[in-house]
Amino acid sequence: MPVVEIALPDGRLRGLSHGGVRRFLGVPYAAPIGGAGRFAAPHPVVPWHGIRDATVAGPTSPQPDRSRFGSLDVSPFFAPGWVRGDDHLTVNVWxxxxxxxxxxxxxxxxxxxFIAGSASAPAYDGTGFARDGVVFVGVNYRLGAPGFLAVPDAPDNRGxxxxxxxLRWVRENIAAFGGDPAAVTLAGQSAGAVIIASVLCEPDAEGLAHRAIMQSGTGVGAFTPEQGEIVASAFAEQLGVDLTVDALxxxxxxxLVGAxxxxxxxxxxxASARAPIGDIVRFGPVHPRQPADRIAESWGGGVELLIGTNLDEAGLYLAPTGQLDGxxxxxxAAARFVDEPESLVAAYRREFPDADDVELVRSITGDGMFGAGTRRFADRHQSAxxxxxxxxxxxxxxxxxxxxxASHLMELPFVFDTDAEGLRGPDSLLGTTPPPADLAVRMHAAWVDFIQGLGPGWPACTADAQQVQSIGERWEMHSGHRARLHEAWGSA
Structure with missing residues (x-):
């Protein structure tokens, strides 16, 4: 591939060019971190002399291996895993x-x-977006304890x-890549979407993004301060150290990864809060109030938002581990999320009269983890x-x-318009079923249009009824989508 160079305020970069797309990997947006610095706020980039090689991906945040969910190979979303090095507060740019x-x-x-993943995973290749005129920036951030452990003498929510x-780095540097710092869309999936919900409520982030996309997240995924303290105390006890920045x-x-x-x-x-996201995480943002309850009074209430979930989110967590067998x-399943589970199950049976128990468990669990909290965030954002x-x-x-x-992760290959290695096969996410021929092209185009300020191609919600675009074998608009279920969750 031909080599290309660009100049940034902090130094020169060497990247690669192919097929009309330039690629720069492992570009620092903050200073390297190590030791006690892993629990400090990020510091600006340290300028470098000469030309920095950005032709290969750099280190990633320390993390455990997460290449499989039970019988399912999810390596396209988690490779290369942990690549050692302190200089992992970086971005990959296409x-x-x-x-x-x-x-x-x-x-x-x-x-x-909140404990695994990186911008270097094959599924997050930004070539498709750059091919269609978008500058794509994939972010590496701190995971696990360095990113989210509540330490009394450290700033909260370091991830x-x-x-x-x-985002600050993008504002100051993206013009060198041909990007417009006044046209930034902040997007994320799963933990990334939960982080975005927090960012949209942070005063220090105001004006750094102009649109937002939340895929398969939730507006109620934060830990309360009390829950953060429970996790932090257990973590320090596991390590046998004091809960201080110096000790950690x-x-x-x-x-840290092992603990x-x-x-x-x-x-x-x-007594006042259930475990976040169906009790599947032990790290995440810590807030006294959930982002869904803050968005109306925050700067993020004014940004244009594209938000949604997958029909069977919980399939990823239940099917590969055998929890849907027998x-x-x-x-x-409902009791994981609400105090009156029988009433919630009754609402689902009315909504889906032909569903069997497996389908009901998958639906209820997925909505409890992601769907209900997404709907709540969307409603509060619209009402603001x-x-x-x-x-x-x-x-x-x-x-x-x-x-x-249609499980968690399932929409990502279509949003990115990618057929990365490992996505298809008997034990892979997409299995062996050919998807609709135009699904990736059409879904990716909707995201690109939204990023370009044209909207995704379907109407926004109104005060009278939530307008929901169904994306799959068929594209259908629904008004007042599953209002009875939304009411059941709201009263639960």
Missing amino acids: APEDTDGRAPVLVFVHGGG VLDVIQA GAVPDAA SVMLGEVDVAT AVDPVA GGTTHVYEFTWRPDSVRQLLG
Whole structure:
């Protein structure tokens, strides 16, 4: 591939060019971190001399291996895993070769349960966006304890602060790549979408993004301060150290990662708050109030928002581990989320009279983890006067004996218009079922149009009824989409 160079305020970069797209990997947006600095707020980039090589991806945040969910290979979303090095507060940039300096910008925050993932995963290749005139910026941020552990003498939510710092870097540097700093869309999936909900409520981030996309996240995924303290105390006890920056700063990265994966048995439910996101995470943003309850009074209430979930989100967590094999109990599934589970199950039986218990468990669990909190955030954003476009992804492959459904992660290959290695096959996310021929082209185009300020191609929500675009075998608009279920969750 031909080599290309660009000049940034902090130094020169060497990248690669191919097929009309320039690629720069491992570009720092903050200073390297190590030791006690892993628990500090991010600092600006340290300028460098000479030409920095940006032709290969750099280090990633310390993390455990997460290449499989039970029987399912999810390596396209989690490779290369942990690549050692302190200089991992970086971005990967894909940019069109020919721009007039006004290309819209997409800043993407990956998912991974706040403990895994990176911008270098094959599924997050930004070539498709750059090919279509968008400067794509994939963000690496701190994970696990360095990113989210509540430490009394450290700033909270350091992973969120990293994303805000990356947005500042974009504002100051993206013009060198041909991007327009006044046309930035902040997007993320899963944990990345939960982080975006926090960013949209942070005063320090005001004006750094002009549109937002939240895929398969929730507006109620934050830990309360009390829950943050429970996790932090258990983490320090696991390591046998004091809960201070100095003590944690002396612990090697590998030990921090090891202690993180041992927190699964810690009960974080309290008298006033259930465990976030269906009790599947032990790290995440810590806030006294949920972002969905703050967005109306925050700057993010005024940005244009594209938000949605997948029809069978929980399939990823239930099917590959065998939890949908044999007899299942919808009431037990609902009890994870509400105090009156029988009433919630009854609402689902009325909404889906032909569904069997497996389908009900998958639906209730997915809505409890992501769907209900997404709807709440969308409603609050719309009521604040924000332009709010909602979607539901519905295409189901044959994966995991046809039990996976339109699961968590499923929309990503179509949004990115990618066929990355490992996405298809008997034990892969997309299985062996050919998707609709135009699904990737059409869904990717909707995202590009939204990033360009044209809207995604369907109406925004109104005060009278939520307008939801169904995306899958067929594209259909629904007004007042599942209003009875929304009411059931609201009263639960």
